[in-house]
Amino acid sequence: QVQLVESGGGLVQTGGSLRLSCTTSGRDFSMWTMGWFRQAPGNEREFVAAVSWSGRSTYYGDSVRGRFTISRNNDNANVMVTLQMNRLKPEDTAVYYCAAAKSLNYYSDYLRYDYWGQGTQVTVSS
Numbered sequence: 001q002v003q004l005v006e007s008g009g010g011l012v013q014t015g016g017s018l019r020l021s022c023t024t025s026g027r028d029f030s031m032w033t034m035g036w037f038r039q040a041p042g043n044e045r046e047f048v049a050a051v052s053w054s055g056r057s058t059y060y061g062d063s064v065r066g067r068f069t070i071s072r073n074n075d076n077a078n079v080m081v082t083l084q085m086n087r088l089k090p091e092d093t094a095v096y097y098c099a100a101a102k103s104l105n106y107y108s109d110y111l112r113y114d115y116w117g118q119g120t121q122v123t124v125s126s
Contacts, residue, residue, distance in 0.1 A: 002026035002115055004098045009120030012088055016124070020083040022098030022117060029079040029115075033101040034072055036083045037110050038094035038122075047108035048096070049083060059107055063091070088124045095119040 008020040020036070035050035049070035050059045058070050069084040081098060099113035106112040 004100065004115055004117035006096065006098050006117045006120040009096060009122045011123045011125065013125050014089060016088050017084070017086045018088065018122060020085065020096055020098075020120060020122075022081040022083075024079045024081075024100070027115075028077075029100050030074045032079075033104045033107055034070075034079070034081040035099045035101065035107060035113060036070060036081075036096060037099060037113075038092075038096045039119075040094040043094075045097070045110045046094070047110065050101075050104075050107040051081065052104050057104070061108070085122070088122075090124045090126045093122060093124050095121050 003025045005023050012018055031053045033050055036048040037045050038048050039045045047061045048064055049068055051070045051072050055072050067087045071082050073080045097119045098117040100115040101113040
């Protein structure tokens with residue numbers, strides 16, 4: 001059974017930091033593009049960040065560029081993806097989802113991702 005499991009969410013004050021992790025299992029995702037998306041109540045799912053299979057190419061949404069960093073570890077049998085979030089703002093409050101896509105093309109389009117985690121809540125208080 002393929003699983004993507006997010007962890008690391010929680011409550012943090014404005015200006016604080018959180019580190020999200022996504023652990024995969026059930027399939028070899030070492031050649032897949034991995035991404036993070038988020039969704040706040042009443043909003044569409046928003047692209048946050050993506051990383052190529054090699055880890056050499058990273059992409060960010062405009063609202064998080066310069067504050068968030070995505071990385072991945074392909075060394076183990078189960079690929080792990082992390083999202084380091086710094087200088088958090090109340091508008092970063094959302095459920096954050098980890099996802100996997102076969103291709104790096106259209107990395108910001110959530111419809112191009114084939115596997116999804118259940119999400120982890122991030123709440124930033126003002």
